Amino acid sequence: MSFFISDALAQGEATASAGDPFLALLPLVLFAVVFYFLLIRPQAKRQKEHRKMVDSLTKGDEVVTIGGIAGRITDLGDNFAQVEIADGVAVKIRRAAVESVLPKGTLKEL
Numbered sequence: 001m002s003f004f005i006s007d008a009l010a011q012g013e014a015t016a017s018a019g020d021p022f023l024a025l026l027p028l029v030l031f032a033v034v035f036y037f038l039l040i041r042p043q044a045k046r047q048k049e050h051r052k053m054v055d056s057l058t059k060g061d062e063v064v065t066i067g068g069i070a071g072r073i074t075d076l077g078d079n080f081a082q083v084e085i086a087d088g089v090a091v092k093i094r095r096a097a098v099e100s101v102l103p104k105g106t107l108k109e110l
Contacts, residue, residue, distance in 0.1 A: 054095050057081065062102040065093055070107060 057063070057076060063083065064070045071085035081098070084090045 050096075053101060054098060057095060057098065057101070062104065062107045063098045064100050064102060065097050066099045067097070069093075070102070072107060 071083035075082035
Protein backbone atom coordinates (compact mmCIF):
# COMPACT_ATOMS: atom_id res chain seq x y z
CA MET A 1 0.00 0.00 0.00
CA SER A 2 2.96 2.31 0.23
CA PHE A 3 2.81 2.92 -3.52
CA PHE A 4 -0.31 5.18 -3.06
CA ILE A 5 1.28 7.42 -0.44
CA SER A 6 4.71 8.79 -1.00
CA ASP A 7 7.13 8.76 1.86
CA ALA A 8 7.62 12.03 3.68
CA LEU A 9 11.22 12.97 3.37
CA ALA A 10 12.88 15.54 5.55
CA GLN A 11 13.65 18.65 3.60
CA GLY A 12 16.69 20.80 3.88
CA GLU A 13 16.84 24.01 5.88
CA ALA A 14 13.82 26.26 5.71
CA THR A 15 14.58 29.36 3.69
CA ALA A 16 11.34 31.22 4.34
CA SER A 17 12.06 34.86 4.99
CA ALA A 18 9.97 36.62 7.59
CA GLY A 19 9.39 39.71 5.43
CA ASP A 20 8.15 43.08 6.57
CA PRO A 21 4.99 42.78 8.72
CA PHE A 22 3.83 46.25 7.63
CA LEU A 23 4.06 45.23 4.00
CA ALA A 24 1.84 42.24 4.79
CA LEU A 25 -0.85 44.56 6.23
CA LEU A 26 -0.72 46.99 3.30
CA PRO A 27 -3.36 45.21 1.14
CA LEU A 28 -5.75 45.10 4.10
CA VAL A 29 -5.28 48.81 4.78
CA LEU A 30 -5.74 49.68 1.09
CA PHE A 31 -8.92 47.60 0.98
CA ALA A 32 -10.30 49.44 4.03
CA VAL A 33 -9.53 52.85 2.48
CA VAL A 34 -11.16 51.95 -0.83
CA PHE A 35 -14.17 50.48 1.01
CA TYR A 36 -14.57 53.71 2.99
CA PHE A 37 -14.39 56.06 0.01
CA LEU A 38 -16.54 53.97 -2.35
CA LEU A 39 -19.23 52.69 0.02
CA ILE A 40 -19.38 54.21 3.50
CA ARG A 41 -18.79 57.89 2.74
CA PRO A 42 -21.34 58.23 -0.12
CA GLN A 43 -24.00 56.40 1.89
CA ALA A 44 -23.47 58.68 4.91
CA LYS A 45 -23.75 61.71 2.62
CA ARG A 46 -27.07 60.47 1.18
CA GLN A 47 -28.42 59.80 4.68
CA LYS A 48 -27.43 63.30 5.81
CA GLU A 49 -29.14 64.90 2.78
CA HIS A 50 -32.32 62.84 3.31
CA ARG A 51 -32.42 63.75 7.02
CA LYS A 52 -32.03 67.43 6.11
CA MET A 53 -34.84 67.18 3.54
CA VAL A 54 -37.17 65.44 6.03
CA ASP A 55 -36.44 68.05 8.71
CA SER A 56 -37.24 70.89 6.30
CA LEU A 57 -40.70 69.59 5.31
CA THR A 58 -43.48 72.15 5.67
CA LYS A 59 -47.24 72.14 5.34
CA GLY A 60 -48.23 72.47 1.69
CA ASP A 61 -45.16 70.71 0.25
CA GLU A 62 -45.85 68.28 -2.56
CA VAL A 63 -44.06 65.01 -1.89
CA VAL A 64 -43.55 61.49 -3.19
CA THR A 65 -43.24 58.66 -0.67
CA ILE A 66 -40.95 55.66 -0.89
CA GLY A 67 -44.02 53.63 -1.86
CA GLY A 68 -44.72 55.91 -4.83
CA ILE A 69 -47.69 57.83 -3.41
CA ALA A 70 -47.72 61.48 -4.45
CA GLY A 71 -49.61 64.09 -2.48
CA ARG A 72 -49.60 67.37 -0.59
CA ILE A 73 -48.74 67.60 3.11
CA THR A 74 -51.69 68.85 5.13
CA ASP A 75 -50.43 68.25 8.67
CA LEU A 76 -47.02 67.63 10.23
CA GLY A 77 -46.05 66.05 13.51
CA ASP A 78 -42.73 65.07 15.02
CA ASN A 79 -42.67 61.61 13.42
CA PHE A 80 -45.70 61.52 11.14
CA ALA A 81 -47.16 63.62 8.32
CA GLN A 82 -50.64 63.62 6.87
CA VAL A 83 -50.61 63.62 3.08
CA GLU A 84 -53.66 64.40 0.96
CA ILE A 85 -53.52 62.15 -2.09
CA ALA A 86 -56.92 63.08 -3.57
CA ASP A 87 -59.81 65.38 -2.69
CA GLY A 88 -60.90 64.33 0.78
CA VAL A 89 -58.49 61.36 0.91
CA ALA A 90 -55.60 61.70 3.33
CA VAL A 91 -53.11 59.15 4.58
CA LYS A 92 -50.79 59.31 7.55
CA ILE A 93 -47.17 58.40 6.79
CA ARG A 94 -43.87 58.48 8.63
CA ARG A 95 -41.84 61.57 7.81
CA ALA A 96 -38.85 59.37 6.99
CA ALA A 97 -40.95 57.67 4.27
CA VAL A 98 -40.85 60.82 2.15
CA GLU A 99 -38.54 60.12 -0.76
CA SER A 100 -38.51 63.52 -2.45
CA VAL A 101 -40.14 66.94 -2.47
CA LEU A 102 -41.68 67.94 -5.78
CA PRO A 103 -41.59 71.46 -7.19
CA LYS A 104 -44.64 73.57 -6.30
CA GLY A 105 -47.53 73.11 -8.75
CA THR A 106 -46.49 69.64 -9.89
CA LEU A 107 -49.70 68.11 -8.55
CA LYS A 108 -52.49 70.09 -10.22
CA GLU A 109 -55.72 68.49 -9.06
CA LEU A 110 -55.67 68.17 -5.29
